[in-house]
Amino acid sequence: MGQMARQKPGDKTGTLIICCGAVAREIIAMIDANGWDDMRVDCLPAHLHNDPGRIPEGVRRKIRANRDLCERIVVLYSDCGTGGQLEDMLNEEGVESIKGAHCYEVFAGADTFAAMMKAEPGSFILTDFLTQHFERLVVKGLGLDRYPELRSTYFGKYKKLVYLAQSDDLALKAKAEAAAETLGLEFEMRFTGYGDFEKFLREQRR
Amino acid sequence: MAIQEIYDAVMEYDDTRVVELINQELDAGTDVKTILDEGMIAAMDMIGKQFSGGTLFVPEMLMAAEAVQAGLDVLRPHLVGTGTKPAGTVVLGTVRGDLHDIGKNLVGLMLEGGGFRVVDLGVDVDAETFITTAQENEADIIALSSLLTTSMPEMEKAVAAISEANENRNLNIKVMVGGPPINQNYADKIGAHGYGLDAPGAVALARTLVGD
Numbered sequence A: 001m002g003q004m005a006r007q008k009p010g011d012k013t014g015t016l017i018i019c020c021g022a023v024a025r026e027i028i029a030m031i032d033a034n035g036w037d038d039m040r041v042d043c044l045p046a047h048l049h050n051d052p053g054r055i056p057e058g059v060r061r062k063i064r065a066n067r068d069l070c071e072r073i074v075v076l077y078s079d080c081g082t083g084g085q086l087e088d089m090l091n092e093e094g095v096e097s098i099k100g101a102h103c104y105e106v107f108a109g110a111d112t113f114a115a116m117m118k119a120e121p122g123s124f125i126l127t128d129f130l131t132q133h134f135e136r137l138v139v140k141g142l143g144l145d146r147y148p149e150l151r152s153t154y155f156g157k158y159k160k161l162v163y164l165a166q167s168d169d170l171a172l173k174a175k176a177e178a179a180a181e182t183l184g185l186e187f188e189m190r191f192t193g194y195g196d197f198e199k200f201l202r203e204q205r206r
Numbered sequence B: 001m002a003i004q005e006i007y008d009a010v011m012e013y014d015d016t017r018v019v020e021l022i023n024q025e026l027d028a029g030t031d032v033k034t035i036l037d038e039g040m041i042a043a044m045d046m047i048g049k050q051f052s053g054g055t056l057f058v059p060e061m062l063m064a065a066e067a068v069q070a071g072l073d074v075l076r077p078h079l080v081g082t083g084t085k086p087a088g089t090v091v092l093g094t095v096r097g098d099l100h101d102i103g104k105n106l107v108g109l110m111l112e113g114g115g116f117r118v119v120d121l122g123v124d125v126d127a128e129t130f131i132t133t134a135q136e137n138e139a140d141i142i143a144l145s146s147l148l149t150t151s152m153p154e155m156e157k158a159v160a161a162i163s164e165a166n167e168n169r170n171l172n173i174k175v176m177v178g179g180p181p182i183n184q185n186y187a188d189k190i191g192a193h194g195y196g197l198d199a200p201g202a203v204a205l206a207r208t209l210v211g212d
């Protein structure tokens, strides 16, 4: 996944947002909707989320490659299972980032997410992106297509699928409902919009 | 030769065949420890190596682990029957707020294969349950797993509670920790007695901790 083409040639101003491919579509839609024309987006492949150890160096490479091409860099990655390594790297590079455990928490808001998981620890979360790519990322990604018997090994302790919706797309809602059925889980939907991603970028712009 | 077949059946994820072959070996009077070491543990070691080396992926590793689990279920009563003293007792679980259990289960399997008695409390386990279970079972070690940034503080709380219980209730329980976001630095910071990178590492660490 490369540059998400928002930069004009020779542009050395503006803010570069570095994020995960799993949220890039939403971040671009949010920037467009707000008319934040001075911001452009570059992302790392979404599949790195299953291999978080590789995220810090991937982000570092993007920072170094773009440092002289823009006025400012902001990283929209939360910890994402790097055990604090991403934050350490960002401190070394002196780059600001959004705080939080993972994108699910950022979409829902930390307090809401914590309350949700406390009420039902057996919650499995889908976002618009994960719903859209459920077959590829969850079914194939976890090998459930090849070994359907692993469903209970993975999800045996889960009760509920919570779809955190960024858009109000009925087709996606139906897909998320079908995903819950595939996994044998109850279904719940919560509309989050862009959640704390939007709040954070607004604060950055002040 | 037949033990090689058990190994192969694990590598082919064929749990039915593993059970069948182990029963045949037991009927033929083969030593339980030989079946365990040369069939199951050897296969688990290979799976662990391939997984760490990136040539085996989570689903395949899980399929193989299930075959090992099926085999261990058959062997367990016979192992108890041999009267071999366990290397120690480990109370194992994933900390509160975290439902990931694949890595923990693998650690449990390897510890069991390594001669430890394992009391597996499952997932989403709070500190007090770890401590009381360890007390009831006169455990040497509590082993904590965490995969989430949000459950790491729960690991820290559990380690603190265990160390407090060691002092106040006059216990001597060692704590070992692991999981992908955990490292030696973090383990030291929260005061755990040891950190294990993977399942074979967990067995080696447990041996050191009971040897202390």
Ligand code: B12
Binding pocket: A048, A049, A050, A051, A052, A079, A080, A081, A082, A101, A102, A104, A117, A121, A122, A123, A124, A125, A126, A142, A153, A154, A155, B058, B097, B098, B099, B100, B101, B102, B103, B104, B106, B107, B143, B144, B145, B146, B147, B148, B149, B150, B176, B177, B178, B179, B180, B195, B196, B197, B198, B199, B200, B201, B202, B205
């Ligand atoms: C498989 C998986 C799942 C499965 C879990 C199935 C199950 N029954 O466990 C499913 C799909 C259900 C799942 C759910 C979720 N997951 Co998940 N999951 C993973 C994944 C891809 C692999 C983990 C795994 O099993 N690896 C294989 C095992 C063998 O390896 P391991 O766990 O590292 O264990 C080894 C060592 O660490 C060590 N070890 C482990 N424990 C211990 C203990 C001791 C004492 C010792 C010594 C050693 C040791 O030995 C093991 C064997 O070698 C990771 C990404 C990753 N690569 O880590 C994400 C990951 C851990 N999950 C993550 C998240 C966010 C979630 C969800 C919240 C996502 C969601 N959409 O809802 C939920 C969790 C809900 C909850 N309440 O817990 C994040 C965590 C991010 C963060 N900031 O915390 C990760 C990092 C992915 C990501 N970047 O988003 N997940």
